[in-house]
Amino acid sequence: MKKTWWKESVVYQIYPRSFCDSDGDGIGDLNGIRSKLDYLKKLGIDVIWLSPIYQSPNDDNGYDISDYEKIMKEFGTMEDFEALLSEAHEKGIKIVMDLVVNHTSDEHRWFIESRRDRENEKSDFYLWRDPVSGHEPNNWGSCFSGSAWQYDEGRGQYYLHLFSKKQPDLNWENPKVRDEVFSMMERWCEKGIDGFRMDVISLISKPEGLPDAPLRGGLYGDPGICANGPHVHEYLKEMNRRVLSRHELMTVGETAGVTLEEAKKYANSDGSELNMVFQFEHVSLDGNRDYGFKWSTEKMPLLPLKKNLAKWQLGLDGVAWNSLFLCNHDQPRIVSRLGNDSAEYRERSAKCIATILHMMQGTPYIYQGEELAMSNYPFKSPEEFKDLESVNAYSELTEKLKLEGSKLLPMIAAKSRDNARTPMQWSAEENAGFTSGKPWIPVNPNYREINAEEELSRSDSVFYYYQKLISLRHSSELIVYGHFELLLPEDPELFVYRRYLPDRELLVAANFSEREREYLPEERFLAGELLIHNMEGRSPQGGRLAPYEAYVLENRSGVCHDA
Numbered sequence: 001m002k003k004t005w006w007k008e009s010v011v012y013q014i015y016p017r018s019f020c021d022s023d024g025d026g027i028g029d030l031n032g033i034r035s036k037l038d039y040l041k042k043l044g045i046d047v048i049w050l051s052p053i054y055q056s057p058n059d060d061n062g063y064d065i066s067d068y069e070k071i072m073k074e075f076g077t078m079e080d081f082e083a084l085l086s087e088a089h090e091k092g093i094k095i096v097m098d099l100v101v102n103h104t105s106d107e108h109r110w111f112i113e114s115r116r117d118r119e120n121e122k123s124d125f126y127l128w129r130d131p132v133s134g135h136e137p138n139n140w141g142s143c144f145s146g147s148a149w150q151y152d153e154g155r156g157q158y159y160l161h162l163f164s165k166k167q168p169d170l171n172w173e174n175p176k177v178r179d180e181v182f183s184m185m186e187r188w189c190e191k192g193i194d195g196f197r198m199d200v201i202s203l204i205s206k207p208e209g210l211p212d213a214p215l216r217g218g219l220y221g222d223p224g225i226c227a228n229g230p231h232v233h234e235y236l237k238e239m240n241r242r243v244l245s246r247h248e249l250m251t252v253g254e255t256a257g258v259t260l261e262e263a264k265k266y267a268n269s270d271g272s273e274l275n276m277v278f279q280f281e282h283v284s285l286d287g288n289r290d291y292g293f294k295w296s297t298e299k300m301p302l303l304p305l306k307k308n309l310a311k312w313q314l315g316l317d318g319v320a321w322n323s324l325f326l327c328n329h330d331q332p333r334i335v336s337r338l339g340n341d342s343a344e345y346r347e348r349s350a351k352c353i354a355t356i357l358h359m360m361q362g363t364p365y366i367y368q369g370e371e372l373a374m375s376n377y378p379f380k381s382p383e384e385f386k387d388l389e390s391v392n393a394y395s396e397l398t399e400k401l402k403l404e405g406s407k408l409l410p411m412i413a414a415k416s417r418d419n420a421r422t423p424m425q426w427s428a429e430e431n432a433g434f435t436s437g438k439p440w441i442p443v444n445p446n447y448r449e450i451n452a453e454e455e456l457s458r459s460d461s462v463f464y465y466y467q468k469l470i471s472l473r474h475s476s477e478l479i480v481y482g483h484f485e486l487l488l489p490e491d492p493e494l495f496v497y498r499r500y501l502p503d504r505e506l507l508v509a510a511n512f513s514e515r516e517r518e519y520l521p522e523e524r525f526l527a528g529e530l531l532i533h534n535m536e537g538r539s540p541q542g543g544r545l546a547p548y549e550a551y552v553l554e555n556r557s558g559v560c561h562d563a
């Protein structure tokens, strides 16, 4: 397998709005990020993925871009960005930008011109359709509730928006759209950035004829019908030819709806499209079985989770490359979702989760605060939600599905994207040290117990555990490039797997339950080296795994056997 830097790197995702506020307006900004580069260097990460920092009306907190080449005023100036980029590079940290080109903001100049009439230069930059029998052109729903079509009086037509009505979808069939996007990307590359995370890039090629989709939640057609469309690989090959291949970049596609077979195309090791993709099967396992949407109070189930992760490890090995994530700005906090965020188990379960994720083959992604085991926010009323996805879902599901608020609130509270967007908890000072002003979203009240300052002062903290996992990866070809074998495949509580190369192998053992389990590794591992362990004073030789206990053993005898 070809060795390269983005396979050996660990990425840290920053949601700038909630990371660190340097000017007291209650909103995180670029200079705030710059002030925390030494913290990130200490953690040991190699790459920062910046969620969008471009000019935006913030209907979807920056994922609705009104100018791709201006910096959002709340975040600072282009000079602030250039200073951040330069200082990050001086510290050996690369910066990957978030590329949102499935759609723009409705306040982008392209859309303002496009909606003016049907004859202007940008009239075909978006997906405009005539009404059908006075209604929307098809039954598609928006990911943010309601129809995916918005009627525009000016043009007397509907435009498509798979997300909010302020996020009109670009028409990628139009070569002029591709020209504009690729030249914008090229100018960002010329600034010296190190790559792109490509927002819902799997949706850019819509199905021919825009046919109705199977109903989802009984309300609208599933917009997932747009995933992996007829020309998506053609467009990405063109993007690669015209931009990506001309620079030393790391590229990751956020490929909603991607399958293993499609991922082999997007992330093909021939380098013709992207380096890797985010798949979403593993973070969809705790969805709502009754209504078919994400809102539920279900915990993430371990057995289907480990089987899905194993499927992707085995499926891409040697043909493509995995990303490894359980957290991001769209997902609830994993220690609450998969672990146990009680005082007794929060840290231990967070380390357990990190162990099984970081010891797999692929590029790991750490979301801000994950390294501190930050947990979900205790939402008590629907008025506390800020994110349009949660706000719209609450009103639509109460009105249209007549779901009782008392039933719906806990379901949305458990999965809301706001759980990941509360301010980064830096210290026990007011507002967790995030801002000297009024934070745009309330800080989790547990910041006095859970914060970076406290964890940096304690050698057994989750922070230092992540630091050690990252350091292990940096020093081990086996961890980066080794093959994968799932052990105890049917055990619903133990996640045990092996990584191996011809002359080396390691064993990862983790107990995702709240009861002690018997487990004794094979002798060749017990005779090996204990690389990392989330519980002091216990030993794998004891043949038992305590609740959320995890460890990694390496057999360095030179004698191991392939699967």
Ligand code: TEU
Pocket: 060, 063, 064, 100, 143, 163, 199, 200, 254, 256, 294, 329, 330, 331, 389, 417
């Ligand atoms: O998310 C794409 C996406 O599929 C989201 O609907 C996400 O899976 C969902 O919110 C999980 O509940 C990307 C960005 O990551 C997200 O922040 C944006 O809101 C969205 O695209 C539109 O740009």
